[in-house]
Amino acid sequence: MTTISELRTDRLLLRQWRDSDVLPWAAMNADPLVREFFPEILTYEQSAASVANFRGELAARGWGWWALEVAATGEFIGFAGLDPVDEELPFGGVEAGWRLARSAWGHGYATEAGHACLDYGFDVLGLPEILAITAVGNDRSRAVMHRLGMTYDPADDFDDPTVDGPLRHSVVYRIAKAVS
Template sequence: MIISELKTARLLLRQWRADDVMPWAAMNADPLVREHFPEILTYDQSAGSVDAFRSELERRGWGWWALELAATGEFIGMAGLDPVDDELPFGGVEVGWRLARSAWGHGYATEAGHACLDYGFDVLNLTEILAITAVGNQRSQAVMHRLGMTRDPADDFDDPTVPPGPLRRSVVYRIKR
């Protein structure tokens, strides 16, 4: 399988490398980066997720790509597309991103999101792409809005993969081809 790489004016979405594990683990240990997730991740959990991301990219050719600044090669997070978790009350393919705090506020999530949506519609021929986040995650919802995605409050749901508490209530944004 050929692993797709996505390029934008400022970003490269690519396969994961061994030297991505340390900055990825540092991101996942940052309480602000993980503010809308149930917990921060240990180094081993982060390393395991890199292995899973790498394997999915090798198997499918697309998925959660490592995200770097094209000009410098600096790793700044991840972005991509992935089938919705089986435990959720709906199916489809979701777009998502997670960036290191130093990369916030530069438009990188929106730029990467556009590249992922283009890939999903133009290459994978998807008819719809979803984005899911905790109801309180206003930063991600702002990116979803900038991507042209819309939310129907009737689609809001309690995420069964999240422990009971304020992070469980989730919103769904959608965009059609």
């Protein structure tokens, strides 16, 4: 059995999912503002299925999309992590990502969790590069990518084959492991 990694920062814990996370996760995924740059909001059943998937991937690999909580209070605020890029996309690699409840926006949590994920990817997994992907208009997420030190090249823009409509056009940010 693989040991599931937990990541800790000054304020956050990235951990395995709990049954108690499903309800707040489903509420987040039903929030149109949280899902603004996704094709649709999710039903409770879809959110619960995604938690089961995240749990399974964490158990199999030891890393993936971790549940994100505020360490001081234990409050579940979303997710952050690393995951192999979807096979349908025109490139490979491992991506970093995050999604937070609206109440957690504006506190620097996404950037803090993102740094922990990048450190884990480079220092523990030995990745040479980590990507971040979002819809072209997602300025909040792009700002986090910039704060993480990731770079954007318009030549990497692509139309996501898994998305229809105006959210299809996507951008890629990259960061390479620092050479000592």
